[in-house]
Amino acid sequence: MSAMLLHKEKWSEFTGKLSGKNLWAPAVQGEMKKFARVAEGQTVHLDEDNTTVPPKALVFPQTETLCRFSLGQTDLELPGLDEEMVLLGVRPCDARAMALVEKLFRWDFEDPYYLERRERTTLIGLACNEPDLNCFCSSVGGGPASPEGLDILMSDLGESYLLEDITEKGKALVEEFKDLLEEAPADAVKQKEQLVEDAVAKIKWNVDPEGIPEALPQLWEDPLWEKVSAACLGCGICTYLCPTCHCFDIQDEVEGPAGRRCRMWDSCMFAEYTKHTSGHNPRPTRRERTRNRINHKYSYFVDKFGVIACVGCGRCSNLCPVNIDLIDILRQVKAAR
Numbered sequence: 622m623s624a625m626l627l628h629k630e631k632w633s634e635f636t637g638k639l640s641g642k643n644l645w646a647p648a649v650q651g652e653m654k655k656f657a658r659v660a661e662g663q664t665v666h667l668d669e670d671n672t673t674v675p676p677k678a679l680v681f682p683q684t685e686t687l688c689r690f691s692l693g694q695t696d697l698e699l700p701g702l703d704e705e706m707v708l709l710g711v712r713p714c715d716a717r718a719m720a721l722v723e724k725l726f727r728w729d730f731e732d733p734y735y736l737e738r739r740e741r742t743t744l745i746g747l748a749c750n751e752p753d754l755n756c757f758c759s760s761v762g763g764g765p766a767s768p769e770g771l772d773i774l775m776s777d778l779g780e781s782y783l784l785e786d787i788t789e790k791g792k793a794l795v796e797e798f799k800d801l802l803e804e805a806p807a808d809a810v811k812q813k814e815q816l817v818e819d820a821v822a823k824i825k826w827n828v829d830p831e832g833i834p835e836a837l838p839q840l841w842e843d844p845l846w847e848k849v850s851a852a853c854l855g856c857g858i859c860t861y862l863c864p865t866c867h868c869f870d871i872q873d874e875v876e877g878p879a880g881r882r883c884r885m886w887d888s889c890m891f892a893e894y895t896k897h898t899s900g901h902n903p904r905p906t907r908r909e910r911t912r913n914r915i916n917h918k919y920s921y922f923v924d925k926f927g928v929i930a931c932v933g934c935g936r937c938s939n940l941c942p943v944n945i946d947l948i949d950i951l952r953q954v955k956a957a958r
C-alpha cells in the first residue's frame with residue numbers, strides 16, 4: 622500500500638481529470654444528497670455529511686432491466702455492460718456495506734448484474750473526521766477510516782488529502798495520477814492516525830453487539846417487539862436507504878407484443894412483502910416486520926455469513942419519520958436477554 626499526498630491546490634485539476642472517467646460524487650438534489658454524475662471538467666466539493674441515499678444505489682439500482690422479450694421470439698435481449706465508473710467520496714461504512722451485500726450476491730447464485738457492475742466500479746473513499754449524530758460504525762466491525770470495500774482511502778489532512786491505495790485497481794489509479802501527487806511523509810500518516818483516533822472518540826453511540834445474535838431467537842415472542850414497532854408507519858425508509866438492505870422483487874412489464882423483466886428494491890417493512898397468494902401473511906403486523914428487520918441484520922446474516930449486516934451508518938435512525946431508533950432497539954434487546 623502506498624501513501625501519497627494530494628495538495629488541495631491541485632484538487633480541481635485532480636477531480637477535473639477524474640471526471641473524464643464517468644465520475645460520480647455526492648451532490649445535493651432537492652431535499653436529498655445522493656451520488657450524481659460529475660460533468661466533464663467540473664470540480665467536486667466534498668463536505669462532512671454523508672449522502673441520504675447510499676452509493677449502493679449505483680451498483681444495485683432501485684430498478685433495473687434484467688432482459689427484454691418479444692412475443693413469438695425465444696431469444697431474450699440482455700442489457701449491455703455498464704460503463705466503468707469511479708465513485709469519489711464514498712464513506713467507509715457505505716463501502717463496507719457494498720462488501721457485505723456482495724456476500725449475498727455471491728452466495729447460492731452468482732448474480733452477474735450486481736457483480737459485473739461492482740467489478741466495473743472503483744471506489745475512492747473519504748475517511749470521516751466528524752462522525753454524524755447516529756453513527757456507530759466502530760461498534761459493528763467498521764470504523765471512520767475502515768478500508769474494507771474501498772480501492773483508495775482518502776483522508777482530509779486540512780491542507781492536503783492523504784491517498785492510500787487498497788487494491789490493485791486503486792494502485793493503478795494512483796499511478797495514473799502520480800504527476801499530481803507526492804509521496805506522503807511519515808508525519809502525514811501519523812496525522813491521519815491521530816484523526817482516526819479523534820473521530821472514534823467523537824462517536825456518540827457505542828453498542829456492544831456481543832450476545833445480540835444469540836439472544837434474538839430467544840426473544841421471538843418478547844413484548845419488546847410490540848413496544849419498538851408501535852409507532853412504525855410501514856413506510857420502508859429504514860430499508861430503502863439502508864446501505865446493506867438488498868431485498869428485491871422481479872416483475873414483467875408488458876406493452877403490446879414486447880416487454881421487459883425488471884428487478885426493483887423491495888422492503889420487508891411492507892405488508893405485502895410476505896403475503897402469500899392464499900392471502901395468508903406470516904408477518905401480518907409491524908411487530909413481526911420490525912422483528913424480522915432486526916433479526917435479518919443481527920441474527921440471520923450472522924448465521925449465514927458470520928458478520929452483522931449493519932455498518933452503523935445511522936441512516937435508519939436519522940431518517941425514520943417517527944424516530945424509531947435502531948440503537949434503542951439494540952439496547953432493549955440486550956436488556957431483555
Ligand code: SF4
Nearest residue numbers: 853854856857859941
Ligand atoms: S422508517 Fe420508521 S416508520 Fe418507516 S418503516 Fe422504518 S421503522 Fe417504520
Ligand code: SF4
Nearest residue numbers: 863931932934935937
Ligand atoms: S440498519 Fe440502519 S445503521 Fe445499520 S446499516 Fe442499515 S441504515 Fe445503517
